[in-house]
Amino acid sequence: MRIEIIGIEGLPIIEEGDDLAALILEALNSQGNPLRNGDVVVLSHVIVSRAEGRTVDLSSVEPSEIALRYAEFTGKDPRLVEVVLSDSRAIRRMAPGVLITETWQGFVCANSGVDKSNVPGEEVVALLPEDPDGSARAFRDRVRELAGIEVAAIVCDTHGRGHRDGEVNVAVGASGFNVIRDRRGEHDLFGYELKVKRTAVADELAAAAELAIGQADEGIPAAIIRGYAYEPSESASALELVRPRGMDLFI
């Protein structure tokens, strides 16, 4: 049992309209690791957002009254707060330095997932892709079209966690595989039937990918995971990984 995590090197700076699938196929060919059937491609949301034009130049943002007030309370840039509020459907928690929202797609994360790092332009920020599952699906479709290769795809972002410190990479978009592997009813080594075992494999794949993505100072924005036998599915959505409101357990 051997699984590889391969960072995708040598990608250009991604700009609006770029064909991510073509660029990644080419980069993997150049590094002598052509993409294969069954690979999982994990894409940082920031390059997906940049390719899709989901960026905002803060210097063009006029903060509203309410953004100004919340910015003062949280100690954040009012223009950033304006963008964060515009991309949210509800606020989960506000405190000095903290602004956790539910995005209109349904994710619960800091600052609606709006990111400053790895975005060119002094005051440009990246939003989450409009439909991260759709972005993952479009990437797979394009890879199939260009190279005849069938892959699974994940759009990832780093998130804080409830009762654990530090951030981990998680899946905010997914296509082509079951994001949760439900093992209830399977038996362990000793014949015991598993009663509680629903593994969030999409998040584990995203976390594994960040060992290559996050580690590199050369700016590796994507990775492939090779040798993991995912369960194919055409109906997968990363939103299955978000607990419905009121179902939060660890609070």
Add this chain to the structure above:
Amino acid sequence: MRIEIIGIEGLPIIEEGDDLAALILEALNSQGNPLRNGDVVVLSHVIVSRAEGRTVDLSSVEPSEIALRYAEFTGKDPRLVEVVLSDSRAIRRMAPGVLITETWQGFVCANSGVDKSNVPGEEVVALLPEDPDGSARAFRDRVRELAGIEVAAIVCDTHGRGHRDGEVNVAVGASGFNVIRDRRGEHDLFGYELKVKRTAVADELAAAAELAIGQADEGIPAAIIRGYAYEPSESASALELVRPRGMDLFI
């Protein structure tokens, strides 16, 4: 950038007193992948607990009055509840089917981390190791002693999460490396200084390992991660990954 996740195959059923380091060195030799300097060894807590004798036969447990009452409310086996309460310092959440505790080591998890699966004996359960960091340290020391090899070690368990569904593998014990990689002050590709970037690498390594551990029906209870440049540290503790009470953000 290439990182490998290698499942450790062919281990015997682990019993109390077994020398895990010796068995793992031997298993890796047999599968043609001898352990190397810089590998991260990720051990399922269940084999560590079994080797340390941290198991309880429920048929020997006499539930107390309070365990009987909570068992009725949660719908759990009263003897299991007795064991869970005995291994906790506080209860975080109780509901039908749900019993989330703070263990006396400081972890917040379902059933104090007490596990039925992959434990031989019809009614035998595994507790968390008494000192999972110490178990990881002892494993590293023994590997050094037997083979002169310097590794990092993680004791892992699968945990549920606050606002995300499904379980992921996390580190409950760690030794030899910084469990959080603090990147604040580093600069991104475009010169932007990272303000919030503390990556829980120990949890990402544990999650990556479960892609090999959890996938195998052959009962792979441990994996190595090769090619990840961890930051060496002799003072690491997996408890750094647990947010102090009152600091929970995503609630």
